[in-house]
Amino acid sequence: MLNISDKNPVTFDGSRYKTIKELSNRPHYKILRRLIIGICIVLVLVLFLPWTQNIQGSGAVTTLKPDQRPQTIHTAIAGRIEKWYVKEGDFVNKGDTILFISEIKEEYFDPNLVENTGDQVDAKKMALESYGGKVSALDVQIGSLQKEQKLKLEQASNKIKQAHLKVKSDSMDLEAVRTQLRIAETQFNRAVNLNREGLKPLTEVEEKRLKLQESEAKILTQENKFLAAKNDLINAEVEINRIIAEYSEKVSKANSDKYTALSTKYDTEAQVTKLQNQYVNYSIRNGLYYIKAPQSGYINKAMLGGLGETIKEGTPVVSIMPAGYDIAVESYVEPIDLPLIHKGAKVRVWFDGWPTVVFSGWPGISYGTFGGRVVAIENFISPNGKYRILIAPDKAEEAWPKQLSIGAGAQTMALLDVVPVWYETWRVLNGFPPNYYQPAADAAKEKAKK
Incomplete structure (x- = not known):
């Protein structure tokens, strides 16, 4: 390997140069360094501030x-706009009239509809009272028939008792006549025998024959009376059944008339209730022609405009802002x-x-x-x-x-x-939600429950 560098490197001495010497002695570098250090210290302290x-x-x-809250006033019935009483921005008190509408449905055109319906209600009430009176009269009639039936049955019972006594009396009379007939026969036979023996005259025999014939005639008459008495008893018993049937029919007819009257009465009561309902509905409807403010406030906006415009039920008319x-x-x-x-x-x-x-x-x-x-x-x-x-x-x-x-x-x-600020910074950087926070009062209640 080539050794092209000196073993002892040459050091650079900047002090020999005037420019470098002047730059190194400038004071604002020291201030900047101190400022940076101060800012760093402040930032570190800020990280521990409460957040x-x-x-x-x-x-x-x-x-x-x-x-x-602001509300919209609607119409309760259909109608035609006839007159405005307010304009936008006006203050209205509760119950003040905002708008008047007229009727557009033909069944309500009659201006005297409420009065006529009231007259119908009164007439139906009078009819109801009449049917009530008829029911009361039929109750009285039924009571009278029942009393009369009771008296008739008592009278018929007395007749039956009399007939029983008459039958008993006639039967006793019949037995007496039969006894007389047997006696007359015995006396006649004795007189005949004695006449044959010459002990009795013929005239006495004739007398006894006459008495025997009279006794035979009496027994026929008495048997006829006895049968007539028995027939009267049967007639008295039949009379009771006739009385019961007759008055049962009369009472049943009266009850039928009573229930018919009651049925008509109840139907009339239903009609009266219906007419009263119509009367109240018509009265309330007459009051709905005037649209009034539900509470005090300011008219914000009129949803409709002009006159003669036809509106339906539930159409918004104006918007109102409550005053308080x-x-x-x-x-x-x-x-x-x-x-x-x-x-x-x-x-x-x-x-x-x-x-x-x-x-x-x-x-x-x-x-x-x-x-x-x-x-x-x-x-x-x-x-x-x-x-x-x-x-x-x-x-x-x-x-x-x-x-x-x-x-x-x-x-x-x-x-x-x-x-601390550092915790909040860490939380935000990680995307964590804030700490679950519970007030001291709620925490104390939760602790008391546990």
Whole structure:
């Protein structure tokens, strides 16, 4: 190997040169070196400063309660625009008339429709009272028939008892006549025998024959009376059945008339109820011709214009903004940040058009932001792929500007845990989510539950 260099290398001495000597003695190089060293020290110290983790979102100004938000007033019935009572920008009180419409359906053209329906209701009520009176009269008639039937049956029962007694009396009389006949026969036979023996005269025999014939005649008469008494008993028993059948038919007919009247009464009651319903509907419909303000507020925009225009049911007429409302902000956060949000969490809010200087990690030195607290969290994802949260003003901090209008843009920043700057830098570089943060009060409740 060739040795073409000296064993002792030659050193460069810059002090011999004037230019190099002047450059090395300039003071600003020393200042720059010290400045760089100082900046490095400051950057290292900054890495250990506290940094407030946060979740940022965007949204708009809204109201806290649903009934305080802008609403559109619709028509409940179809009609024709006849007169406007307001214009855009007017302030209206609750119940003030906004618009008057007229009827377009032929079944409601009659101007006396409500009064005529009321007369029909009164007439049906009178008919209902008449049927009620008829039912009461039939109830009285049925009661009278039942009482009369009872009396008739008692009378027939008495006749049966009398017939029984008459049969018994006639049977006893028949037995007495039969006994007399046997006695008369015995006396006649004895008189004949004695006459044959010459002990009795013929005249006495004739007398006994006459008495025998009289007894035979009496027994026929008495048997006839006995049979007549038995026939009267049968007639009395048949009379009871006739009375029962007759009054059963009368009571059944009265009941039939009663149930017919009741059926007509109930049908009339249904008609009265239907007419009353129509009467109320017509009365309410007359009030719907005037479209009124549901609450006090300002008329934002008239959806319709002109006169004589025909509108359908449910057509939007005007948009109204309530006069009194509690302001709030609806903000949208990423799904990955939703588990870190909880009700009552502190949020910093700043509004479009409002002078603002924001330091996300040091909210205390930000300018133009306002304090708020989360009051509601939507558990269903919105169409924009984010979750909606509702933020109300924090009463413990500065009040929100009165100049804010509903719908104005807003930016939000939910405050989480406090960590060093170096940790937050490391987290962001690795794409990790913020620390799961739980307020002290919620942590104490969770610990007490366990």
